[in-house]
Amino acid sequence: MKISFNINGSAQTVDVDEKTPLLWVVRDLLDLKGTKFGCGKAACGACTLHVDGESVRSCSFPVKYAAGKDITTIEGLSSGDALHAVQQAWKEEIVPQCGYCQPGFMMATAAMLDKIPNPTDEDIDNNIVNICRCGTYYRMRKAIHRAAEIKNTNS
């Protein structure tokens, strides 16, 4: 089945079984490898991307629901060479260790900051519910607050 959507600002049409999880369309058909497979059951958040600005766990999101929507992956989070506030903050705080779960966390954070520009620690606890095995949560929390600061200064 042919399904069309915008991804990272470009129009795309894919011909694929409509039940295929968006994750595999993004990773294997469109070769955008920044969105990660972790569990396949929307339990870890490694595959988080944005569909019309909303945080979505793409391993459990059939591609048919993406039809006509705007999709953003980690590759499209920055604009050109300028990193997104979240990526800048992640660099400042040197958050990643193995780095595998980080795109999912950064995407979840970027979506949260659009809704909650100045998140409290409690907001962070309630909204950032991905899993990081290296245990970078401590630095991530600092980076999230810092990202809010950068974003508010820029806007």
Add this chain to the structure above:
Amino acid sequence: MSASKSKKKGLRRRKFLKYSGIGLGLIIGGGYLSRHMWRRSIFEIAESAIVPYNGNLSPNIWFQITPANEIILHSSKVEMGQGTFTGLAQLAAEELEVEVEKIKVVHADTASGNIDGMSTGGSLSIATLWQPVREMAATMREMLKQKAAEKLGVGIADLKVENGVISAGGNALTYGEVVEGVTDWEFPDTPKLKEAKDFKYIGKPVARVDLHDKVVGAPMFGIDVEVPDMLHASVVRPEKIDAKLKSVDSSKAASMPGVIKIVEEKDFVGVIAETHVQAENARNALKVEWEINKSWDLAEVRAMTKVGNGKLTVIQKEGDAKSILDDAEEEGSVVKLEFNTPIGAHAQIEPNGATALVKDGKATVWLSTQVPLITLNEVSDRLGMDKENVNIIPKFLGGGFGRRLHTPNAVQAALMSKAIGRPVKCFFDRKQEFQNDTFRPPTHHIVRGKLDANGNIEAIGHDFSSGDVAFNSALMPPIAGTILGADIGAIRGGAIQYRSIPNIRAESWHVDLPFATSWWRSLGLLANTFAIESSIDELAIKAQKNPVDFRLSHIEDNEAGKRLRNVIKTCAEKAGYTDEVVNGRAMGFAASTDAGSPCAQVVEVSVVDNQIKVHKVTAVLDCGIAVNPDQVRAQVEGCIIMGISASMFEQMDLKDNKLFPVIYGPYQMAMMRDAPKEIDVVLIEGADFAGPVGEPPLGPIGAAIGNAVRRITGKRLTDLPMSLA
């Protein structure tokens, strides 16, 4: 101590070879082969011991400088988050006199010959390469200077080397310009290395060399590999333990969309399809029958994992602890506690997998592995190919933690590629990960202690039982058990570090479990320290002494004791330790020494509605020289959070031969809300070399939390994961 031994060896049997297309390749040979891990005594290993770097094949390429002025460091150690690539770049930059960011660190593939003879693990990457990498870099610098002097027509003494440029008077050459056209290199003696006071890059918190790639989501991990014409595969893996593949009916799967071939081997069945989803769908349609040897549930495993069951090795014996403690137990004057820790999963987020291309008598496998050499051996053995025709290309690991010390998935991908003559990518799904992990073994501990009339410990005994950690791992020779007696992984942290106690005994009991257990970050340290440090606290309470002073009064006066004492004192001071409960919060203290690096931690904990909450952790680690203090801190923070996760939440269950849960969530792990909001890390430089970092901080955290909970509730927690309900 072993670090200083390898120092003397220097770059023996060294040679530079010319490689076509490579400006300069450096080769080091057998200088670091001197001592194999398993020849060392158990005691030394239990104690600490930095095992000398054991690179095994030569020639091997470590460094490459191209005429385009690229400096490439081929690392035989893999990057799994621990920051080794950054540390190695700093070590090389220091002696090469070039900025850290000018050095590009890549994984050495096995065809380069630079193959690690052991593994990436044991917190040993920087510790073992601290000396060799600096020696190699310094030697290269001198070689470059020699050629630069010739090219510039000046004496070596007139040269200045700064930021990757060699200059004399008004003339300057970049390293790339120096290597241009040179085919004949002279090899100097290993130069004298810089002293610590002159370090420019070592000891500085430079940003990770992989930071940018990881922030933009670059395709760097094993699972990200794309090869032209690649197919996707999915392998059937047992859902039950102690099960053997009996029969497979693939009639339905074979006709499903996208399916290209079903590969049946003696020990696995895999489906090859056009896409990953098609391969998984078809795999799920296979009708597989398993032969179950015996039925198992958790209660049986727990009953097996008991002190007194299995094979005994005494790993520590001072004085006559056993009879003193037996007598004390009889007269009721002993403090006796029993502890249990559960089966733990690695739960690394990137699943295991591999991409292989086997064609025209050659095999290439790309994957996340901690053991490129073992992967190489396994693939070449199973495919019946010479090692020269097999290349293993390590990729960045989406977490390691010991899980990727086993890589049978490489053989499976290779066999499937061979069957189809095209590249094949195959990886586990999450359920397979949880059901087929090489788990942290469950453990059982009995700690007994007796106080003397002055409230000091007269005798202490730690008896513990564990399944395999090091045994049955391809990393160890099959006869390891016979040589060593005890499982060197299970006994990590099992010995008592308070050596001035006159009577000490530690007994390791080894049991064979019906499922694979193996290396899990810090090995036995987490469980053993939980048992010992909880018991030390209980003894302090009985003696009515401050637990910090109590610990300090049992430390031996030697170098290790000095470092441990310093770490404990500093931590207590920094945290403002008190054993009073203030505003519903209590502090808990614990300390451990692992691989020679002592670490102490103070946690601040509250308990509300039986829920334990860790608010703040103060950690002091003495790893000697911290090559990158920021990344050492990151390792301490990560260990604390992984330790909180393992101590408070994680456990696998077993029923009707099925290990479960099989998904995150039900397999509960620490999340953002569970991480302490404050982590204060203090680093002490108690030695003049770079010691182990990545695991030692996992020791104290569990016991520290338990000790804080004891102060608040009066209840001693003895089982992990902790529960007050």
